[in-house]
Amino acid sequence: MGYAVLHIDKARGNDSAMSAHIERTFVPNNVDASRTHLNRELVQFPANVTNRTEAIEHRISTANIYRKVADNQVKALRIILSGSHEDMLKLESDDRLGEWCDSTMQWLYTTFGKENVVAATLHADEETPHIHATVVPIVQGERRKAKTEAENGKRKYRTKKGKVRLCADDVLTPKKLEEYQTTYAEQMKAFGLERGVYGSEAKHRTNMEYYKELLKETKQKQLEEEELIKKIKELEKQAGKLRVKGTLYSLFGNTELDKAEKRVGELEREMEQQRFLSEKENAEIRKEVILLQDTVKAKDKTIAEQQKEIKVYEEERGFIKRFFHxxxxxxxxxxxxxxxxxxxxxxxxxxxxxxxxxxxxxxxxxxxxxxxxxxxxxxxxxxxxxxxxxxxxxxxxxxxxxxxxxxxxxxxxxxxxx
Incomplete structure (x- = not known):
């Protein structure tokens, strides 16, 4: 049996980078474009909601949260659900991927509440089929800290029961995280997937970590390739000198050897001149790069100012959506x-x-x-x-x-x- 894969982490801000990845407005290198049409949206958005970011805001604005949501507060949880590579490919070949999606969505709805699961997308165009789910961590009841204070006799006031809160920490306690792994594995038994080892030190890589490692490996390979080319050129140069001093000397004697060595010297001077011209061209290119970098900095400054304006607009839009829905x-x-x-x-x-x-x-x-x-x-x-x-x-x-x-x-x- 293979393993069920469940990874949960917090989304920061509006999580636009992850939305771009999920909705394929940005396409990473590991995506097979010929299979993108197999991707599926598993949650239907409410009326007038067109994407994941709007779905998150819509849930928050309609949940009757009693306290104002802070700018730095975690608004959503990013959940990746999958299984061992070979097992997921077998489910796909056996035409059971749709059944697996339905079972996974049932677990999400049961665990976090259907109204809190605001988006879910099946990605079938990457190496292993998986689901990106988005959960808004809305809970009811007292904060864990307030409950502890009451039990210890420190709290001196009463709180309202059943109040609605946005709180990722209450959803992501160590005990609950362990329960999620266990209950999801139980849900996946029908597909030949089991729970991972308790207390395993294996760590899940996020998409960002994977792409950084991929970029690092690519740069390392480029450096190794450049080093190999450099060594080959050096060996060819040494072999050329040996050929002149050995073969030409034995065939033509000192006079011809002198001519050959003279020609080698001319070629080396020509190569040196070419290197000088290349360095001059590189200097010109560096100047152009500096000018372009200055232009980019100016554009970045403009973009930053525009982003501030957009943020103000989004805050006003959020206010209207919340209080004048x-x-x-x-x-x-x-x-x-x-x-x-x-x-x-x-x-x-x-x-x-x-x-x-x-x-x-x-x-x-x-x-x-x-x-x-x-x-x-x-x-x-x-x-x-x-x-x-x-x-x-x-x-x-x-x-x-x-x-x-x-x-x-x-x-x-x-x-x-x-």
């Missing part, structure tokens, strides 16, 4: 309608007068990674059961409409094959 949803609806070609006057009329308009509907599905379009569709701004504004297309929510278009596409392709 209906207004935030309406802004997203306006953005979608603007992309479809409708002006603000039309959007206001649709919202205030509850009237429908017809036009070309276009929406992107994060689940199916594609845009869907329909001409002469009926678009309407209405409210859901929570009295929150939503956009409907032909009477369906955007996500349901995308699902309908996907099923129609599959049916059409099957009919064409028949």
């Amino acid at each position: 209906s207004f935030y949803l309406l802004l997203n609806i306006r953005l979608m309608l603007r992309k479809m070609g409708f002006d603000d006057d039309t959007v206001v009329k649709m919202h205030q007068r509850q009237v429908a308009v017809r036009g070309t509907a276009t929406a992107y599905s994060g689940m199916y990674k594609r845009n869907f379009t329909e001409e002469n569709a009926e678009l309407r701004i209405t409210t859901n059961e929570k009295r929150q504004p939503i956009l409907t297309i032909n009477g369906l929510s955007v996500s349901d409409w995308c699902e309908q278009k996907w099923q129609q596409l599959i049916h059409r392709n099957r009919s064409q094959r028949l």
Whole structure:
């Protein structure tokens, strides 16, 4: 039997680098592009949420957390789930990878709560199939420290029961981490995977650590190659001198040897001149590099200033989303309608007068990674059961409409094959 693989670590900030890796907006060297179409999104995002980063913020803003979330607070946990390389490839060849994904998602939902598992993606285009899951660590009850103080008689006030908190430390206690490994291994028994050795000193490498090691190995190989080329040139030079002093001397005598040595000297001077020119060219190149570095620094400064502006915008956006959620949803609806070609006057009329308009509907599905379009569709701004504004297309929510278009596409392709 192989081993079940479960690795959990904390995400810092908005975790944009990991989002880029998971969503393949940045493609690392170890990805087989011919298999990327086999990747799957295993969690459907809520309405008006299009990516992992937005899904994290959406869960936090709708969880009724009683305390303000700090900028440096851990907002999400990154979880990698897989198995031994040979066993995962066998599951794929036996057409059981989908069954394994379903079982893994069931364990995630049971362990962390379905509403807290905001994203999960199957990567089948790397060496070993695996799932990247994202969990928002929302818990209920007292902090562990407060509970300990109460037990020791130090606390002098009462706290509200059942309050909702964002706390990664409560989810990642040593005891719970051990339980996760055990329960996940039990879930994986049906696939021939078992728990690793208790107390093992083996360490999991994160993606970043793997890429750093890969880059280090590549640079080391380049240095070794350069050293070998240098040694070969030196040996060829020595062999050339021996050939002149040995073979030419014995065949032609002193006069011809002198001519040969003179020619060797000329060649060496020509080589020296070439080296001088190369060094001169290198000096020019270094000057250009310095100028480019200055340009890059200036661009970096500009980017840093823009990032500050973006951060301010994101903070304001987060504030609106948290305290004026209906207004935030309406802004997203306006953005979608603007992309479809409708002006603000039309959007206001649709919202205030509850009237429908017809036009070309276009929406992107994060689940199916594609845009869907329909001409002469009926678009309407209405409210859901929570009295929150939503956009409907032909009477369906955007996500349901995308699902309908996907099923129609599959049916059409099957009919064409028949």
